[in-house]
Amino acid sequence: MAKRSVARQAARSLIWLGVIFALLVGGNALAVFGQAGSWVPKLALDLQGGTQIILEPRLAENQSVSEEQLNQAVSIIRQRVDSSGVAEAEVTTQGGENIVVGIPGEPDQATLERIRSSAKLEFRPVLIAGAANTEPVEPVEAPESPDDQERVEPTSASDLAWITPEIDAEYQSINCFELDTSGANVADPNLPLVTCSQDGFERFILGPVEVGGESIADASSGLIPGPNGAPTNDYGVFIEFDSEGTAGFREVTERLITLPGVQNQFAIVLDGRVISAPRTLAAITDGNPQISGNFTQESAAILADQLKFGALPIGFQVQSSETISATLGVSQLQSGLIAALIGLILVVLYSLFQYRLLGLVTVFSLTTAFVLSYFVITYLSNAQGYRLSLAGVAGLIVAIGITADSFIVFFERIRDELRDGRMLESAIQAAWKRAFRTILASDAVSFIAAVTLYLLAVGNVRGFAFTLGVTTVVDLIIVALFTHPVMQLLGRTRFFASGHPLSGLDPQALGAVYRGRARFREPVAVDKTARERSRGEAKRRQTIAERKAAEAEAADRGAGRIT
């Protein structure tokens, strides 16, 4: 490989790094000027404080909350908060009946809604539907109950026999604009329900629950596709039922298509209110219905999340929402940062001592890595709601070690190659191939850890996994797009190439086998035939990647001799 192309290669790497920086800074700038973002990462609850929301259960008289219900609610609320970003919320119980949610920053209405609403979804057949009363109505007296003998047992959920005079009276007098749905959450799924649509313009008598939200396996949101497959402008929630739900849904829809009028409609009831009541046009056999309604992109996403994590076993209302100060406070963060600074200075001194001027490459690489991490975190803080906790800061400080290790592995490899008698430039090239493989393999392990923990764990563990993932990727970017090209360029300077004692790459000090001015012989430790044979054996055992690398290396060596 010609010298100029090495320089060009190095320049290309550095340009790529510049592009990454430019993109990050640009993305940040967009967030700052467009969406009230910030150039500083947002801090988590432990460092900055936030809002403490106390939720109390909405209970009917004589009803109480069991510990199990409360724990279940805590777990569901935590998943809901987590799904809105990596905010590391704190969710706990208080006094055996309240739930306390601590979240950083100030929650908007959507966040409160996401946390609070129980999201109990029911599919009920429509028995009677009509326009809502426009004015408050006097309660209609239920007529005298007919004798029990005259009552017909309903044969299916769609049977109009469900409508007893009491139910009808309730329907006549229902006031949709003052409907209190707090009790609806505990409505008996085996009995009919009288309720209104969410916008309050329609009233319904609905049959018993046919399919419940507990049969939902997964839910997502997006634009509803139109009849020709192209997306329409309406947002909807897509549901995926488990096998039980699928079977139940098929059974109901098969019955409903045969029925006339409003009985053909199927009401989707959320927390006691009908969000939509579509007509049944065909039997749905695949168990993947979609819900339309007056959704925005955000409200559809929130509902999908809520359905995915399940309904709260009880309804809650916000008792209080107050600001809360940080549990750790600024003093801890300050001392942490001072400690990190001291640690960093020690790292710099040690690197310079160990690697002389080469240590400066470590220092600059670490600085670049720090700046890159800072921008990545700020960007994610603006875009993903990531918040830096003290544990996150500690994670970043440990990352100093892991990032520096990549340089150390690379440097030690270069020295090994020099010890074998290579010239600096080819030593750098050979060392890079081997070192990068090692770095890739070890970073892969860290990255798998980050991804697995992020996807499967909840709470603080997720925040940690996020930081780990970010620092691992930054490590790879820096070593490939900064440290390597910088070494390639430095290898061409006389100071390093001649092996100045202060360069940290002095072949003599490294015990290389020396044979005259700047030329080294390859050490011959084993007789040639034995070596060839063992090479052949090694070749046979090579992986494809190794073989390719060896071929490339051979080509490089051939070219190197010509120059």
Next chain:
Amino acid sequence: MSMLTRFGNGLYTGEKSFDFVGRRMLWYLIGAGVVLFAIVITTLRGGFVFGIEFLGGSEFRVSQPAQIVETTAIDTVNDVVGVGSNPRVSIVGGDSVRVQTEQLTTEQTELIRVELAEAYDVPVSEVASSFIGATWGQDITTQALRALAVFLVLVSAVMALYFRTWKMSLAAMTALLHDLIITAGIYGVLGFEITPAAVIGFLTILGYSLYDTVVVFDKVRENTAEDGEESSRTFADSVNLAVNQTLVRSINTSVVAVLPVGAILFIGSLLLGAGTLRDIALALFIGILAGTYSTIFIAAPMYVHLRENEPEARKQGRRKEVAPVASSGAVR
């Protein structure tokens, strides 16, 4: 040139060599001894002490205090419960103080209410107390353990595929177990509270330990792949040479990783006392040292142990007796 460089020269050529593999029984014994010590002492002390984040506890709320100072509450709780109770104090709504402590008895609770009222100069009726549940509940623990199990299986599989032998995975996992027991053991032995920060520290160590092992194993893979049947070195020699050749890297890396952590530990525990910073730094400090030790003294020898008796590896050893070539080692 520093001493370590000259040292590294000798290690690279094999001129200087530490017998990591040969004296493995000694290293195993040391590792097992420390692990056993950690387990036995922790058990004797009655297991781990978990923080209020895991167990829940008592909560006090002082409304409208004369002055809103957090340290007053910390001092009060320490007076009643004893120093080291590490209460979590924060200001709620700008006008009241929230104090969370470990689970207290009824008498202690009453006492703290009275003392808090006195310290903040408010009537006792303005100090409310209640129980709080765990913020790090059973559900988080269960999910985290499940994630961990998936991760370990995944990483074992990936390592087995990459190195083309499951024996490296097994050796790495054993070293990992050693590191985790020792790191957690420090908390058990010293009786330090296990907090979420400490758990995050353990998880970091999990990643670091495997990372360190993979770096050294990659050199082992390179060395052992290079010498075939005709090699002058036994399989054990090759592994030992790889560990020696990466020794300078291991030393440098662990020093660089431990320096910042040590600074945090020093500042965290000396200036601030118990707290998130100390918790996480302690776990990391011990874990990094254990991780470096276990890679060199446990993972590598164990790998040799597992492979030595394979027919191919044995063939390699026999050659040595026939042609005793100087094992100065610079075979490439």
